[in-house]
Amino acid sequence: MEATQSRNQVEAELSGTMARVRLQTYEYETPSEEVRRPSQHQLALILTRRPRESRYVGRLASGRTFSIGNLIYVPASQSICGAGPGGPHQMITCAFPVGTHAALAGFEREWDDAGLTRCGNLRSEWIAESMRRLGREAVRPGFASDILIDSLAAALPVELHRLLEPQPQPRARCRGGLSPHQLRRVEQYVFDWPSGGIKVPELAGLVGLSRGHFMRAFKQSTGRTVHAFVEEARLDRAKALLCADQLPIKQIAADLGFADPSSFSLAFRRMTGIAPGRYRSAEHANNI
Secondary structure (H helix, E strand, O other): OOOOEEEEEEHHHEEEOOOEEEEEEEEEOOOOEEOOOOOOEEEEEEEEOOOOOOOOEEOOOOOOEEEEEOOOEEEEOOOEEEEEOEEEEEEEEEEOOOOOOOOHOOOOOOHHHHHHHHOOOOOHHHHHHHHHHHHHHHOOOOOOHHHHHHHHHHHHHHHHHHHHOOOOOOOOOOOOOOOHHHHHHHHHHHOOOOOOOOHHHHHHOOOOOHHHHHEEEEHHHHHHHHHHHHHHHHHHHHHHHHHHOOOHHHHHHHHHHOOHHHHHHHHHHHHHHHHHHHHHHHHHHHHH
């Protein structure tokens, strides 16, 4: 069978420091057979039901085929060939550039058929639910989408490593929370809201900790995740800007790191139940 082409429509996209998340639909010709060799590590959750005829070919030289599942991992630079009856396939993908995560470094190798069999049909409800959460965030970005993406992008490769490696590395234990001085420094940085937004590595660097250690220590100290704290701080900042002056909503959205005003409005409405413009009008009316 000659290789066919697919059309790819990206419906939503968000990027973090370690990964890019997309909700996209591939429209395959009928029937279809396509070879891909991604330059990045690709984790995909297929949302549409995959027909039984679909197959996943690992090493093209081996010619071995096996059924593909709804949750798959494609190692960077690994040639794969998928075949099936074609049609639309909607999926959530998370792409990790080579060299961004230590847990993926061991996967940058030549894979055998046994390993690719596991890659083609991952069985982890935690990974699947994390992918769904990333997909929802891409469609409706919140006030701390960048923090959420970075948090899950740091955890997903670790879980993937545990799932695929016979002797997974133990998780480093956090021996304590942040000191009062460290916590104040992080909080002040977030409240000041630097231009360009807030990234987890920057917060971790303020207190001299690794990304993972910082996230665990912060939760141990505050009882909240970094994502929840930054989301609340960004919402408070948005409310203050809406009440303080007549800055255009477009400018406020940009200052808070949103891609566009509509993303800001959706996130604000999701957390408050009211649009930014109506919130501003109501606050001004109350202060008359």
